[in-house]
Amino acid sequence: MSRYFKAEITENISLNKDYSLLTFHPLTSSIDPGPGQFYMIGCVSDGGGSPESPAFKYVYDPLLKRPFSLFRRTDKGFQVLYRIRGKGTAIIRDMRKGAVVDVLGPLGNSYPMPPENKTALVVAGGLGIASVFYLAEKIAGSGGSAHIHYGARTETDLLMVEDLRTIAGTLNISTDDGSCGEQGCVTDMLGDFLAQNQTAAAAGVIYACGPHRMLEAVSVIAKERGIEAYISAEERMACGIGACLGCVIKTVNGYKRVCKEGPVFRAEEIVW
């Protein structure tokens, strides 16, 4: 049972030109992840050959593993929902079923589940959905239900919406260009929701993941209304396990490591 393992790719589905969904199955027994935790994935696959291949052992570009949130678990393994950004994700996109990858995880802390008397208010901006989906699923699984606010730039950036619908209490969608759902930003949508749902506002816990600006706006809203809020942060990472001090974020208690004390922080703790 280790957080460092080799995994076989069991599925790698292209959702559209920019996004894919990878499923990997650990080849040795691994640890159960919590919602909000992440994995670091090596960007060299054995190309269907053997992990003893020189291509697997001696190619050092890309070098570092890439961090990805646990999107959800299926019977085929762990899923990560990812955007093709640079060379690492482009290589992962090209990995085929059966290829073997090096994985480290689950890493970091988890979103705390909402107490029984509280309602989960989930806010996702863009790929932030990857970090909160599993949380929403867990909440649904434990009999609760989450109000999900999901915003993206445009329709094609809205991912896995049908799956989301099955686990959401309510699902409010917005896009910057109005191509789907409300036009505008997800934080405005959250603000409106809270204004109209005083009970949810009074007994809610916010869980947010998305771009820095969005998280800042969420934290302002939460503060104004006195709602407990958790955000998931992102930083460049090398080790993923708290050793290199590379991934720090500024908090009211000094620098904290996103990979260790995070990625989930109380919103009020962050110095925006």
Added chain:
Amino acid sequence: MSRYFKAEITENISLNKDYSLLTFHPLTSSIDPGPGQFYMIGCVSDGGGSPESPAFKYVYDPLLKRPFSLFRRTDKGFQVLYRIRGKGTAIIRDMRKGAVVDVLGPLGNSYPMPPENKTALVVAGGLGIASVFYLAEKIAGSGGSAHIHYGARTETDLLMVEDLRTIAGTLNISTDDGSCGEQGCVTDMLGDFLAQNQTAAAAGVIYACGPHRMLEAVSVIAKERGIEAYISAEERMACGIGACLGCVIKTVNGYKRVCKEGPVFRAEEIVW
């Protein structure tokens, strides 16, 4: 018509654990190669994606293209017979049909065809066969026939023997361990052949490719018997086109570039 082109992989057959045969088809019109010429192949494929992929554009390890002799031409394209040595060849081994690679070639000079009144004596040590096969085929195609001496360490290092048989006048095989053909080294076999075939010896031209020591031995034999001999040399290469001065070999006329003045040299020119 350019010596620098993208090519599609039309076939990549594993001959055994250590050796494979790659066929690539130029996507733009390319130049006809001569026997003994070589290609430099980029070791990043587009992985079946697009050459615009960041994986294709921004991965710099392996960096340099790898040189490979033209093995032969088929209707599927140009073939190279290669051994999986390090990371570059391991990556090439894993390339699939349809992948696109960056290719430079044909490069260097060619073996001169034997004059009509002369017999070709082909000597190949190990992978040296990759460099002389096309020559033998050309000779067979033009109505001549080559006496081929082909030595390798052991049976599994003897490659494409059946194909070779169809184009050889005579084919003599040796292995270091006697697992196939004569036991011993290919140069001894050549020596014996010349001793027994005075006519071939008197009117022969030697073409040799293989390990340094073997080439040296061939050149000694050729000199002793006054036979014209050509050898194909190997050196580390960067540019492949004579610009970097990286691939020089010591000759009686000073350093010469294997990629430009070579890879084929008159045996007597080399300072062994």
Added chain:
Amino acid sequence: MNLSVDIGKLKLNNPVMTASGTFGYGEEYSEFVDLDRLGAVVVKGLSLQPREGNPPPRIIETPAGMLNAIGLQNIGIGRFVKEKLPFLRRFGTKVIVNFFGDSIEEYSEAARRLSGEEGIHGLEMNISCPNKEAGWCIFGTDPRVTFEVVSAVRKVTDLTLIVKLSPNVTDIATMARAAEEAGADALSLINTITGMAIDAFTRKPKLGNITGGLSGPAVKPVALRMVWEVHKAVKVPIVGMGGIMNAQDAIEFFIAGATAVAVGTANFVKPAAIGDIINGIERFMTDNAVPDVKELIGSLIT
């Protein structure tokens, strides 16, 4: 098969240690690596007082390498001794503490404080961190200043003293001799090479600190050359590092003249790397009939 080597008074079970700053305080990696297997654990650089370090981003990947600008963030010697050292004492492995200061006095005081502690077996003096304000780097780039600061530390400690050299110098051999003459028991090299990354679109540096230190496979050729140059220049043992990713890399450093090696960036790439490297060295020695790792040291045939 003998893998043991001596670094000053330190007897290491094998010649593989962790590179400072890449293995935390040991605890972080204990899940992936049996600490008892290591020749030594070298901990993250410490100073008398805790340090906040540089603003993020602190890490940028580069081709076959990475830039870091951690800025020597650390919990300070006091908290290290109280909170981290007890964990390390549980292992048989040697503990080497990497430290630094802003002045000769701070260096001496840090060394003095560390020397009294049970469970600290050696000191590695970082005179070469490139992430500090300009003036500071003089400890690692001016041989007279190097001599002075190493001499001062030498006076206050009996522990094995390893001086860690900066590669950002014209002549590493001169720096090495200065440290040796000042009483260093060993030298370690290389620290990171100062580099920089820029975002073409925002026109801003990619690191919060503008510049950072380059490590990883990209720097290995430079590290190997410097180890070889220093090996020819001094008598004290060398701890070689810079881009060691596998056992073969480590063997190359031994051949160039290193008595031991340290593994840094590789830990990030593969958390079990250092264990694999030790196993790989053993396998190499078996396969190539090398009964004693010391036979490899400085065995370059030129």
Added chain:
Amino acid sequence: MNLSVDIGKLKLNNPVMTASGTFGYGEEYSEFVDLDRLGAVVVKGLSLQPREGNPPPRIIETPAGMLNAIGLQNIGIGRFVKEKLPFLRRFGTKVIVNFFGDSIEEYSEAARRLSGEEGIHGLEMNISCPNKEAGWCIFGTDPRVTFEVVSAVRKVTDLTLIVKLSPNVTDIATMARAAEEAGADALSLINTITGMAIDAFTRKPKLGNITGGLSGPAVKPVALRMVWEVHKAVKVPIVGMGGIMNAQDAIEFFIAGATAVAVGTANFVKPAAIGDIINGIERFMTDNAVPDVKELIGSLIT
């Protein structure tokens, strides 16, 4: 869109040139690159007399880089002028001749000989090649010697004089200032970083010359940092190089302070690289509304 820049008296159509030693004498690459598209062609380093260069192997690939130890093999200035220059004269592109000598006298004599030739538009003085015998490297590592040799060359030539700096120094800014004060019209950097590769099995150096110069993407972070440091230290224009593989890399060098860039190792990786880079710079300027490439120079926001 304006891509033209001035390097000394040289007006370049665009700021992209070839790095000396990686583009032969221009002819070799004319099949893959339209030489008229280039800002300038910088030819392989020349000396008064032809040189044999180092024994092979001369090239070793390293992670995201390569070591070379060509040893300045060249056909000599005489043959260059007779055999190679006529070809280059056919193009509108500026021709910059990289040269070196073993003494101040040789440097001056070489510069004098080159200055009279039609079709040579500028000189690049290599004081930094790491592949020569020990004593020689002092031209590029001791600022007083740099000042002296550059001053001597300055006296004998009116051509634009670019001095090419070595990265193997503690303080590149000091070296840059020495060259500037001695009359250099421009500075180019970086040359290769000295490195080494060892075969673990044979225990021999992988290069015939033991050490060689590291180039390629691996060194880019170091090159970028040095360009930035030199940009802050001098007024003369800088030709930046070291690991430029694509247009974005080139833009980063402009932002760090380079007025022009040179492309080296990339030519080997993709023979059409330099043309692609020029096209890519144009595309970047269009996409990002940069009407004049000069706007980018030294535009780093810190």
